[in-house]
Amino acid sequence: MKILMATDCNYIAPVVGIAKLHAKTQSEPVYLYRISLDAGLNFLKRSNSGFDHIPGACHADDLGCLFQIPLESLNMHGGEKELKAIRRFVKLWTNFLEKEACRVLIN
Structure with missing residues (x-):
């Protein structure tokens, strides 16, 4: 590591x-998964934490991809990069949940 x-x-x-x-x-x-998205959805970095100048993702930055958060209130913004990230992240979680649920039901 x-x-x-x-x-x-x-x-x-x-x-x-x-x-x-x-x-x-x-x-x-x-x-275990890792998110390295550096975009307008980075929750912690955009919430006046002082981390917005550091590249990469911070703890809880995946929340912006999974849950609807009022972007304006946190100085966050969304565009094509953010929409692509949301789609990919939701697909990742959906696929995981579907496959894991099937595995549990089968066993």
Whole structure:
């Protein structure tokens, strides 16, 4: 794992470590995803957190792709890049839920 920012030590390293631990100790699959979208939907970066000058995604930035958030109130904006990201992210989650639900029903 390549550490790019000090916050990687606070978030990424522990999350990956816990996911690996769960995978070793649980009989059910463990899923982990990474979002690196840098767009107008970045929730935390656009909420006056002081992170808007740092490239990449922050904790909770996936919320802008999954839930309808009043963009204007958070200084967020949407365009073609954001619409494409929303479609891809919703498709990813929908496919995961459909396949996981089928796996659970079959077993």
